[in-house]
Amino acid sequence: MRIERLGDLGSAPLVLDLLAAATTRLGLPAPAALIGEWFGSQAIIAPSLQTTEVDADAVFDPTPGGPHPTLGIGGASPIGGGWFGYLSYPDAGADGLGPRIPRAAGGWSDSVLRRDRDGTWWYENLLGAAISPWIVDALQTAPVPRSAVVVWTEADQAAHQRGVLACLEAIAAGEVYQACVCTQFSGRLDGDPIDFFIEAVTRTAPARAAYVAGAWGAVASLSPELFLRRCGEAVTSSPIKGTLPAHADPARLRASVKDVAENIMIVDLVRNDLGRIARTGTVSVRELLAVRPAPGVWHLVSSVSARVAAEMPMTAVLDATFPPASVTGTPKTRARELLTGWEPRRRGVYCGTVGLASPVAGCELNVAIRTVEFTTDRTATLGVGGGITADSVPAREWDECLHKATPIIGHATVGPQSRARRTAS
Template sequence: MRIERLGDLGSAADVLRALDAGARRTGLPPPAALIGEWFGAQAVIAPSVAVVPVDPAAVFDVAPGDRIDAVGGGWIGYLSYPDPGADGAPPRIPEAAGGWTDCVLRLDAAGGWWYESLTGTALPDWISAALQSPAQPGRCDITWREPDLARHRAGVLACLEAIGAGECYQACVCTQFTGTATGSPVDFFADVVARTAPARAAFLAGGWGAVASLSPELFLRRTGEDVSSSPIKGTLPADADPEQLRASVKDVAENIMIVDLVRNDLGRVARTGSVTVPELLVVHRAPGVWHLVSTVSARVPAELSAAELIAATFPPASVTGTPKIRARQLLSEWELHRRGVYCGTVGMASPVAGWELNVAIRTVEFDADSQVVLGVGGGITADSDPAAEWQECLDKAAAIVHRESRERRTAS
């Protein structure tokens, strides 16, 4: 593998824009990017990758490495949330898409850029030229339409009724903002990443459209035989007192229920006795909000395939409910529209550094006709208030759709 220090190239958003402009000039596929906290780095960018539709059963099928000082390349892509909505409509973009990159640009924790190539190939001339000619930022404006308050409220009330009847204990009821975009999705992504700094941001694009994920949440990290997941449950606006999260009976109960679900999911494929909870109920800041985060870890057999691990754990526990199978069935009745990439996962599987996959929340889906969808939602428990749950949806969307919170949520 070739590793070459490039020095200071600017911010991840600037480098992504420069590579996008360079790829367009050269007639190559666009770049793909992971920005925030990925593989111990601040950013991992594939300069050009053909992200094409794939069989959902074939995603992230790479034997995971365990290096912490390099990524090199690998398979980068997404897998959509699998369930339909009540309207039965087909997917808006492919259910899964991705592609292989032999090289990446990596921004290390100290702020230095590196070129890494799995095949030992020197830095291509077109990349050098692109990095020496910073692109002027473009604009991407989205005209957002109002989400369906009445449908969300009906879903929350139906969930409360199901909880009362013992059909489920918790479920993540979601809604959607929809809109029309003018401009390039890469400019939208670069702008929001620069403004909000999400921990698990990811960008992919192709002839089918684009995915701009501004996620704060880790779905799966796998290095060798070690696997971990960090579910988020519990949210407050960023201007609220974060200690309210730890004091909230509802948020703590919700988080612990999902931790148990993650433990159960990983336990299906983990080595006996290896599932642990090294982090429980820790408050983290995310764009526009505070979150309550826990971490579950396990050891799995080295020969465990990507398909087997994903089958045991997907969709992510934090965006489904308990019990998981029944909650998913009910959510498909309560939510009118298919979630799509939202609540699925975006990430990379590297033969050098392993896997890192986000939970695709705060994720905007662009189709080939510039129509966009942003899903938002929250976990419903027995003491949820429909108005507070709606406000949580608005709080989560605010940093992306430039809305001001109209009310302050309470500790629910």
């Protein structure tokens, strides 16, 4: 592996901006990026990533190793490179229509630029190759302002309310204890999806932001949630359940019977999912009901860990845990069955996962919430939702959807002219 210190190149959005401009100018595939809290670093960027549609069983395929004991620099182990991509939520909506973009897509990069916790950038290459001259030139070029505008249309409040009421009936009948009922905003993009992502991640600073693009379209994920972290035998999942708007007193979350119950039910579901593959006796709850900020809201976050066989492929881990517990319900199988009738449209990448599998550093995947899916005709789709329990009030559940959508689509969340704009680097 080759590792070079590049120094202070600026923020992750700025570096991504410079690389995006260079790839456009040179006719190269766009960069892929993980920004926020990934692999103990602030950002991991593949400077140019050729992505293709892949089979849903072939994602995040490299067997994740543990951190190399002699290579830890910059506050974290190096990444070197790996497979960047996404896996969509598998189920259809009530309309029965197929995916808008491929169910899964991604690609391999031998090299990455990594920003450590101290703000220092590193160039890393799994094969020992030197940094490409075009990357050096790109990082020395002044940014050029660009704009990306999405004009959003209204989400279907009536359909969401019908879904919530149907869920409450199913809970009363004992079919499920909890389920995550979602809605969608649609829009039209004027500009490049990567510029939308750069503006949004700069403004909102989510913990688990990710961007992947290709000839098939693009995924701009502004997620706050960790689905899975795997490093050698160690596996961790940190489900989010329980939400208040950012202006509210966060202490209300821990005092809310509804939010606490919602979180604990999902923690039990995560424990059950991991227990299917974990070494006996290794599943444990490391953190329960922690209050954490996220763009536009406060959340309750818990953390569940387990140990699995080091040689277990990621396909087996995903078979046991995907789709993420926090976006389905309990019991999981029945909740998924019912949700296909309650939600008019397929979720797509929303509620799936985006991330990176590195043969050196392991695998980290987000829960693809607060995630915008872009098709080749520039259609944008944003999903939002929330967990429904017996104590849920339909009107408040709709308000929660709006609170989650607002940081992405703007404050006029139910108007036909809601916009997200990027006008400068």
